[in-house]
Amino acid sequence: MFNLMKYGAAVKRWLLFALLAAAAMAQLPLAHAEYGDIVINNYSDAAGMRPAVFPHWFHRIRFRCKVCHADLGFKFKAGGNDINMVKIIDGQYCGACHNGNIAWSVENCNLCHSGKPGTPTQAHLSSINSLVAPASAAPTPAPLQPKK
Numbered sequence: 001m002f003n004l005m006k007y008g009a010a011v012k013r014w015l016l017f018a019l020l021a022a023a024a025m026a027q028l029p030l031a032h033a034e035y036g037d038i039v040i041n042n043y044s045d046a047a048g049m050r051p052a053v054f055p056h057w058f059h060r061i062r063f064r065c066k067v068c069h070a071d072l073g074f075k076f077k078a079g080g081n082d083i084n085m086v087k088i089i090d091g092q093y094c095g096a097c098h099n100g101n102i103a104w105s106v107e108n109c110n111l112c113h114s115g116k117p118g119t120p121t122q123a124h125l126s127s128i129n130s131l132v133a134p135a136s137a138a139p140t141p142a143p144l145q146p147k148k
Contacts, residue, residue, distance in 0.1 A: 035125045038078050039115050051115035054094075056123075072096050079121035 041051035059068065068074045072093060075081050081093060088095035089106055097103045104111060 037124045039119050039122050039124050040079070040083060041115070041119055041121045042079065042082065043084055044113065044115075045117060049109070050113045050117055051119050051121075052112040053115045053124075054112070078123045 036057050038054040038056050039051050040054060044051045069076060073081070074093065083093045085106065087093055088098065091099060094112070095106070098112075099105055100107075
């Protein structure tokens with residue numbers, strides 16, 4: 001007997017790759033990121049896709065921070081999560097809501113993958129991108145040992 005549950009993950013992955021290939025061939029206009037948007041380009045360039053643009057403030061107006069950062073596990077740093085399409089299809093990260101029931105699903109690739117190719121993962125136009133870690137101070141001396 002054919003067991004669909006046994007092959008469900010493989011079918012999802014095949015569907016994902018077929019959708020990605022179709023989207024890569026489509027010549028859609030770029031939607032540039034706005035201030036505060038999170039550009040996610042962990043794997044997009046290597047896969048021949050445009051980077052995903054996450055409209056942070058659009059989501060923040062509708063949801064409290066804890067919905068994504070506590071309940072769904074997003075870290076408070078652009079690029080801090082290992083997000084990929086297989087995880088999203090499996091209901092992790094964006095896929096918790098973008099499942100076709102709560103919000104659009106992954107079949108609409110260009111709604112997320114709309115960034116300018118080559119844009120690095122970042123909080124777009126955020127001053128955090130240009131901040132430099134302070135130079136390390138001189139090492140602190142070892143504590144003095146009491147004389148015996």
